[in-house]
Amino acid sequence: MxxxxxxxxxxxxxxxxxxxxxxxxxxxxxxxxxxxxxxxxxxxxxxxxxxxxxxxxxxxxxxxxxxxxxxxxxxxxxxxxxxxxxxxxxxxxxxxxxxxxxxxxxxxxxxxxxxxxxxxxxxxxxxxxxxxxxxxxxxxxxxxxxxxxxxxxxxxxxxxxxxxxxxxxxxxxxxxxxxxxxxxxxxxxxxxxxxxxxxDDSLVLGIGLFNTSLPTELSRLCQDSLSVRQLHQHLVKSLETRVLGIPLPPGASNSDARLAVLFSGGLDCTVLARITSEILPPGQSIDLINVAFENPRIASQHRGHSQEELYELCPDRVTGRKSFAELLKTCPGRLWRFVTVNVPYTETRAHRGEIIHLIHPHNTEMDLSIANALYFAARGDGSALVAAGSGPQPYQTTARVLLSGLGADELFGGYGRHGVAFSRNGYAGLMDELKLDVSRLGKRNLGRDDRVMAHWGREVRFPFLDETLVKWAVELPAWEKCDFGSRATGDSNLDPEKRVLRLLAQSLGMPSVAEEKKRAIQFGARTAKMESGKVKGTTSISH
Structure with a gap:
């Protein structure tokens, strides 16, 4: 970076x-x-x-x-x-x-x-x-x-x-x-x-030709489906490129982390963490950074709880602890650090001007609420838990490389609006929505996110956005990614959104992670609507 x-x-x-x-x-x-x-x-x-x-x-x-x-x-x-x-x-x-x-x-x-x-x-x-x-x-x-x-x-x-x-x-x-x-x-x-x-302007992002074919016959996705195996292969190759050979940070020892995962405990980031553990040498530790905010509006609804309890009630903290336990179970030989970053409201306010400057020219309340979560997560300053049941210790990550699961929702149909598009116009409507989401990734998210996270001298890497993986994903039929058209029996506990990734999580021994619902970062970390529930995400920021 x-x-x-x-x-x-x-x-x-x-x-x-x-x-x-x-x-x-x-x-x-x-x-x-x-x-x-x-x-x-x-x-x-x-x-x-x-x-x-x-x-x-x-x-x-x-x-x-x-x-x-x-x-x-x-x-x-x-x-x-x-x-x-x-x-x-x-x-x-x-x-x-x-x-x-x-x-x-x-x-x-x-x-x-x-x-x-x-x-x-x-x-x-x-x-x-x-x-x-x-x-x-x-x-x-x-x-x-x-x-x-x-x-x-x-x-x-x-x-x-x-x-x-x-x-x-x-x-x-x-x-x-x-x-x-x-x-x-x-x-x-x-x-x-x-x-x-x-x-060739028909190629999405100049990378691949979006598959617009419609199904003639549907078979339900399962763990043995070709697309599930191919996704695993592509993620392994993408992660090998991004996690191997990272040098030790200046002044760090061999036990210090070179790599951290932006970790909500959700499907995308936990699958990345799980596969990364298969790739890294056994002696290297992995930090899982989980951020939670003091939100005055939420606090007013839970007056009987302490500030520490309010952090633990944040949806991403609850999910993060659960997925951390599943990683400990599936990868017992790895040194994982569950890094809890708790951000008081006073600190959010103190850094507000800096964050607004960094996200510019983005300037909406939604931009700010997302940037708040990424900014403090990338700082990585909190407490670390190295095993279930152990006590947390003050800790700041030494990792200079961060992994993000961004891109999975756009590529594999993870947003609620993808299901809405399918219900309105079948796979044709779904494909229009997916193509739109992928094509505007750089405009909506990535430049802004880079500015707020690189501010801490760390480089964020996006394994789902490897060009080879993106090309494969956009050229894959929609029903091989998210099978909204096949809702019958079997593993119906898995949502159709990103089902190919959910099945991969199952095959990696993480049934609980496979069932996790999609949750926007600003709601999971509680950075949205801190003062008023009536503020719209599209509202321009008031300085």
Whole structure:
């Protein structure tokens, strides 16, 4: 995880403000670097300032950014992970350096866009190709990393906004943007041109062709169904990429966690934790971070309970403890830490301004309530329970990598509205709703979530959003994911929503987890409607 800040201006831009530099350093605590480049031979002489902060998670050394090519003067700020290039796993100590060499070679052949399209993984970047005097920038096709843009007297790219103003917009995750700096007569003529990730606009997110076929004959999904076995295989491969080889955090010992799961105890995150335990070496611990909030509105309805009891009554805390017990049973040899993060209302209020700044340009009450939960969960400061029946001890996670189950609901039909769409218009209606949800993931969730969680110097990874897994899921018939059309007998205790994932949980020895209902994070952690039950999620935030 890294912080990016790039400015193109007619003169030297002002230095980073203290708050912006602090937020960028929070994202990348291992290094901060700045490089200035001056274009004298363009129609409009310009200064380019590239700043990067680095959270080093791959290789045996810190790839100090921005990277500069001494021969050409080209520059790269890279935030994220390149897992594969042209479908081949990137076997290298530093993906940042490998991507830079890949782009420099492509530049010599005039194929920069083609090279960028070949990279798979979660990323945002800014690349100045000095020979062509072109600036390229983008978020990956799923939008898993944050990048904002602001135009005006300067063209500015940043992982986080300098200030919550209306000028900042989120870079769309719909392709790569190119700015021809060398031929513009003025800064205002530097209009970015968009280049789609693929030319075939029928592919969802440029990844796969959504399966719109309708069933002629339905058979009920079961543990032996092909889609259940394939999902397990895809998750194993996705998780192997994301959980193996994580270095020990600076100053940590072998018993300290390298990895933590954002853990509500729900279906998605618990399946990830369970499979991760199969993959990691036996000696590595896994932290399960479970967050609960003091909600004054809820507290007023339970006046006889202590504050600690109110935390324990949070739906996600109840579910989390139950699923933790099931993990202890199925994986007894693993050191699990159940990390309870309890957030008093006073602390929520104290961090409100910071969180509002981080989520900008998102600005609704729903954005804030979701961000509250993710922000404090990513901080990972609470108490740890290492075994059922043991006493909790003060603890702050050392993990620099977080796993999130985001994406499972969109891919496998986990929302209540998916059942509503099916009841109204059968599988045709369901498929329309699924396609809409998948296509807008980057716009609705991921950039915002990246900004609030990376603030603590941790990188969140989304195993369900691996490109190969997403391609398989969107090309899978809807009834192989969520069989709303077959509600008869057998394992009818399992809801049709995400049934393929529920059956996988059953096959992994977690029957209780398989039956868990979908619950939105803001209600499970009780961050929603803290003062008034009448506030709508779409209401703009009042500062």
């Amino acid at each position: 890294c912080g990016i800040h790039v400015t193109i201006s007619p003169s030297n831009p002002p230095p980073l403000g203290q708050d912006l530099e602090r937020r960028l350093r929070n994202r990348g605590p291992d290094h901060l670097g700045t490089v200035h480049a001056r274009l004298y031979d363009a129609p409009c002489p310009l200064t380019l300032t590239f700043t990067s902060t680095v959270l080093s998670l791959r290789g045996d050394h810190i790839a100090k950014q921005p990277l500069v090519d001494d021969e050409t003067g080209s520059l790269l700020c890279w935030n994220g992970e390149a897992w594969r290039i042209r479908g081949e796993a990137l076997e290298t100590s530093s993906d940042t350096e490998a991507v830079f060499e890949w782009l420099l070679d492509a530049s010599r052949r005039g194929l920069v866009l083609e090279a960028l399209r070949a990279i798979e993984g979660p990323f945002a970047f800014a690349y100045f190709d000095k020979p062509s005097k072109c600036l390229y920038y983008a978020r990956d096709r799923l939008g898993r990393r944050s990048l904002l843009v602001k135009t005006g007297d300067h063209l500015t790219l940043s992982s986080v906004a300098e200030s919550p103003s209306d000028d900042w917009i989120e870079v769309e995750a719909d392709g790569c943007y190119k700015v021809d700096i060398g031929h513009a007569q003025s800064l205002h003529q530097m209009t970015p041109s968009r280049h789609a990730w693929v030319e």
